[in-house]
Amino acid sequence: MSTTIEHSPADTAARIEAAGRAGRAAAKRLAVLTRADKDAALGALADALLAATDRIVAANDTDLQRGRESGMAEGLQDRLRLTPERVAAIADALRQLAALPDPVGDVVRGSTLANGLQLRQVRVPMGVVGMIYESRPNVTVDAAGLGLKSGNAMILRGGSAAAETNRVIVDVLRKALVEQGIPADAVQLLDGGHEDVDALITARGLVDLVIPRGSDRLIQAVVQGATVPVIETGVGNCHVYIDAAADPQRAVAIALNSKTHRPSVCNAAESLLVHRDVADAVLPALYDALTAAHVELHTDERASALAESGGTPYTPATDEDFATEYLDLQLSVAVVDDLDAAIAHIDRYGSGHTEVIVTEDRGAARRFVAEVDAAVVAVNASSRFTDGGEFGFGAEIGISTQKLHARGPMGLQELTSTKWIVEGDGQIRR
Amino acid sequence: MSTTIEHSPADTAARIEAAGRAGRAAAKRLAVLTRADKDAALGALADALLAATDRIVAANDTDLQRGRESGMAEGLQDRLRLTPERVAAIADALRQLAALPDPVGDVVRGSTLANGLQLRQVRVPMGVVGMIYESRPNVTVDAAGLGLKSGNAMILRGGSAAAETNRVIVDVLRKALVEQGIPADAVQLLDGGHEDVDALITARGLVDLVIPRGSDRLIQAVVQGATVPVIETGVGNCHVYIDAAADPQRAVAIALNSKTHRPSVCNAAESLLVHRDVADAVLPALYDALTAAHVELHTDERASALAESGGTPYTPATDEDFATEYLDLQLSVAVVDDLDAAIAHIDRYGSGHTEVIVTEDRGAARRFVAEVDAAVVAVNASSRFTDGGEFGFGAEIGISTQKLHARGPMGLQELTSTKWIVEGDGQIRR
Structure with a gap:
């Protein structure tokens, strides 16, 4: 039922590559934003969502009607549904993100070596993060906000059942970002079919991390098909x-x-x-x-x-x-x-x-x-x-059930990598 | 030139599954060893290697001769070569590992929540770690030692050019482990062909992490083929x-x-x-x-x-x-x-x-x-x-060039995951 026109495989690869490069360029800007810049932008995103409540709810109605026509279960409809109150809650979550500390720039460890070299391990953004999820439109906003605060460019791929809602939300967010002097491509939405997912999870060098969130089937498909690093989330027996x-x-x-x-x-x-x-x-x-x-x-x-x-x-x-x-x-x-x-x-x-x-x-x-x-x-x-x-993280992008990088609830810190900074005054190896 | 007999694919899968299960069982023991236990065992491994110097050097001679016959470059021969002095240096590296702090049990973060729940994020071993590398036999001992100290069961797959050397070294290490009351399967060596690598890097649920170390070609092959989490190491332009x-x-x-x-x-x-x-x-x-x-x-x-x-x-x-x-x-x-x-x-x-x-x-x-x-x-x-x-890590299992989990030199800490421990007195969600 997607309104997207059919793409050829070469077309898909080119589109995802373009998205990756655009994300990479945006990530360069995001990496050097101050906390003040990012918090101000989060507030502006929240304002923009509130101001666009009618448009968002109307788009959501379109998705819901299509869902009902195709026999979507009531539980799923409820997860998809946005009301003005829910839009306000989603916007409020962005403001709460602004109140959280910025993990970027945190010094994790450091030491001065015997030869005088000064070492610091500092938190830096991951870079470009892909997020593949199902039909809860609040995840679109949460992921965009967590990405912005942690300095990562996000490439989002939501469920097709929420396509119209996500399109309007991301449109609103991108315009608000630009008004804050932040590249629109800090948040991108993929709206093609499954071929987009396949291209995204194999875009090595362009995408630094992919997080699937949703059913076991979705997560396993991503894990099996990915060559980009993945954090597995969610299944809880x-x-x-x-x-x-x-x-x-x-x-x-x-x-x-x-x-x-x-x-x-x-x-x-x-x-x-x-x-x-x-x-x-x-x-x-x-x-x-x-x-x-x-x-x-x-x-x-x-x-x-x-x-x-x-x-x-x-x-x-x-x-x-x-x-x-x-x-x-x-x-x-x-x-x-x-x-x-x-x-x-x-x-x-x-x-x-x-x-x-x-x-x-x-x-x-x-x-x-x-x-x-x-x-x-x-x-x-x-x-x-x-x-x-x-746990007091204030926000969560998922719960990791793997052992690499992040385990348990993932907040802002788990969306960062680190960089070693070595400062010397001419040291060489003997 | 491998002396290993041919295995069928089903046979390979069964062998790797058996190795994974044996590793998992050994990892359970390793996870609860005290630092004192592990340090004593590292000393015993060093002693055992020294005592077996003649056997190791003889096995290495066999590998070297086969290498020369097949036209191995002198540089590669040098990386493969073990002398009594080199065996002593490798054994000494194990003793140095014993002197390093044990990362397992370190409390990374912790807090007490408003409801009285006490939270601690504690370092734990990864579990079963696969290591795929080329023909430097010192990596076999380093990996076994780092694995033991960090509480991980190691499944090693060294280059076929060092097959005899690795076989003797791992045999010596396993016997010494058993004498210390530690399961032999804390260190396993795969000696089949490339099908072993393929099975190892797709053994989800049995292997928690795979680390390839060697040429760009080796690393890319592992990254492309793996469904198990991988840490990419090494290429440095x-x-x-x-x-x-x-x-x-x-x-x-x-x-x-x-x-x-x-x-x-x-x-x-x-x-x-x-x-x-x-x-x-x-x-x-x-x-x-x-x-x-x-x-x-x-x-x-x-x-x-x-x-x-x-x-x-x-x-x-x-x-x-x-x-x-x-x-x-x-x-x-x-x-x-x-x-x-x-x-x-x-x-x-x-x-x-x-x-x-x-x-x-x-x-x-x-x-x-x-x-x-x-x-x-x-x-x-x-x-x-x-x-x-x-950097003062005392030992290194590789240098990660990816952003997930570990970036830069990987020491003992990078071979651990974490676990959240939540302690309450009857708290439920309202």
């Missing part, structure tokens, strides 16, 4: 493990919150592990709470027996259940023999996002924290705290 | 720019040292840029010094004119010359109009490794440092200082 030494009330509250506070996001719990010694004491109350919150349970044999005897509805869990990120009011439940079994289960099924232990036992907490391999390991806290906003 | 405000004596010394101190390595200068205002004052003396050091000059028009009038031998530089990492006693030379032209030249031809400015002008130094996009930017110092040892 998160566990809550209720240890033998758990406080039962805390256990119920944390498990319930982790599952039901916002089931559709990556930091929601998808699987519950309960130590066999406390299964009798904890599971009946937890089953009641979960069932009252309309959570469907997929239970292993021992967890099923307790559901059975308490009259709780359940379906027997398959191996597939334990491997599934439901993103929905569903939860897999297993009773485990001990901490080792819990860690082994997480090792097998976890996606390295967020893993929670509920325990009052220092030794168990210490082992869980040391041995579980995940971006975030939490003791006696909901999995829902894995979030850039909650 | 490094420039020395002699500014209008350069001290002429310093300029000559730094340019000469950058080019001739060790021409075969990536931090050697390959290209010289001279501001037109000082070309007459600096180039004649520098040409004399370079020519005396047997450096062949590839000069642009203005640099040629000065060579001509001084009777210095030269060949006119092509565009290709400016793009070439000679790794040899050759140097391209251009006279530039100003600092902007120098930065633009570096922007076009540089590989993002090390760029040097020689100047006494603070403003020029400041602009060069801010605007040149490279892992290391140096003022009034030789390019040869870009080195983990010189």
Whole structure:
């Protein structure tokens, strides 16, 4: 349903190369902007979005109508929908970015060598960052704002369902940038088909980093096809493990919150592990709470027996259940023999996002924290705290589940690289 | 000339998967070793290598003989050659590693949130690291030692020309590890053909990071083929720019040292840029010094004119010359109009490794440092200082020329990831 005309492959390569070069040129300017320049520009972008609220909402209506006509699910429609209030919230997020410290120029490490050379490792922008995401138009603005504040030129490729909305938003942002004396190409939008994505993720030398954000399928397609460095985000098959030494009330509250506070996001719990010694004491109350919150349970044999005897509805869990990120009011439940079994289960099924232990036992907490391999390991806290906003980053471009460069919530700092500066007075190697 | 029998593709995949799983299991042990454990093991590895000197040198002789028979260049033979003295030096490097601080467990950042959650970002090992390199057997030991100290299981794939040497070295290391109670699979060696490399760099989920080290061709092949995260190392088309405000004596010394101190390595200068205002004052003396050091000059028009009038031998530089990492006693030379032209030249031809400015002008130094996009930017110092040892890292696994995760010399810290630890007392999201 795209309004874009068909492009030949050579055409696509040329367009992406042009976008990369334009981004590179803009990045040179962005890299030397002061924090004051960038914060003023963020304010101007927010003003421009507010002033264009009617245009943005009208474009969004067009996207929504096309979505309804093609049978888009109501949940997806809601993620796509922009109201004047939502536009105001998005603009406000840009102002909040202006209030955050600028990571560029931070000195990470430094020393003076025996020969008198002065070394500093300083944060610098990445350069040109590609962002591939689905149909949430707020991501367009967030990414543009995070890019500007961190001094990176952004090449955005949003979902086609939000094409009109994104086109108007980026048009507004680019005009506002130019009025601030910043090159429009600090924010570019790709509006071609999938061939644009393929060209973007293989544009080595032109694009310094690509961040995919969205479904597992999208992320895996980018990771498999990219030759540009990628940061993998998002899939969260998160566990809550209720240890033998758990406080039962805390256990119920944390498990319930982790599952039901916002089931559709990556930091929601998808699987519950309960130590066999406390299964009798904890599971009946937890089953009641979960069932009252309309959570469907997929239970292993021992967890099923307790559901059975308490009259709780359940379906027997398959191996597939334990491997599934439901993103929905569903939860897999297993009773485990001990901490080792819990860690082994997480090792097998976890996606390295967020893993929670509920325990009052220092030794168990210490082992869980040391041995579980995940971006975030939490003791006696909901999995829902894995979030850039909650962590105090003020903004987040995604949650990395890989180990290279950034792991966990990614804020402004994670959008930077570093540069070593060596200052001497004529030193040579002997 | 490999002595390895042919493997089928399915066989290769199964072998690499087995290696990945064995590495993963070993990594779990390595991750929880104390610094004391690791340092003791490093000492034991050094002792074992020394005790096996005769075996190692004999295996190396076999490789060298095979190399000579197949016409290996003398330079390559020298890189491959191990003598008892070289074995001792390699063993000593392991002891030096033991003296370095352990990055694992370092707290990078931390805070207490308003809700009482205590956050810490802590360094943890990467997990399983693949290393693909050419025929320098010291890299085998360095990589094993850096891996052990940083808690990573290493899967090594050295050049086939060093196959026998590497086989004996890894055999010695593995036996010594087991005597220290550390799993042998902390260090594994792949000895199949190129199909092993292909399987290793696509073993997502089993291998956390691959580091290629060697020729541009090797590195590009890995980067293009990998789906596992990669850190690109090495290619250095490094420039020395002699500014209008350069001290002429310093300029000559730094340019000469950058080019001739060790021409075969990536931090050697390959290209010289001279501001037109000082070309007459600096180039004649520098040409004399370079020519005396047997450096062949590839000069642009203005640099040629000065060579001509001084009777210095030269060949006119092509565009290709400016793009070439000679790794040899050759140097391209251009006279530039100003600092902007120098930065633009570096922007076009540089590989993002090390760029040097020689100047006494603070403003020029400041602009060069801010605007040149490279892992290391140096003022009034030789390019040869870009080195983990010189930077005080004590050891180096390569020099990253990419912006993600690590940029510049990579020491122990660059072989780690981080993990967020969240400690609460029952916090849930409201």
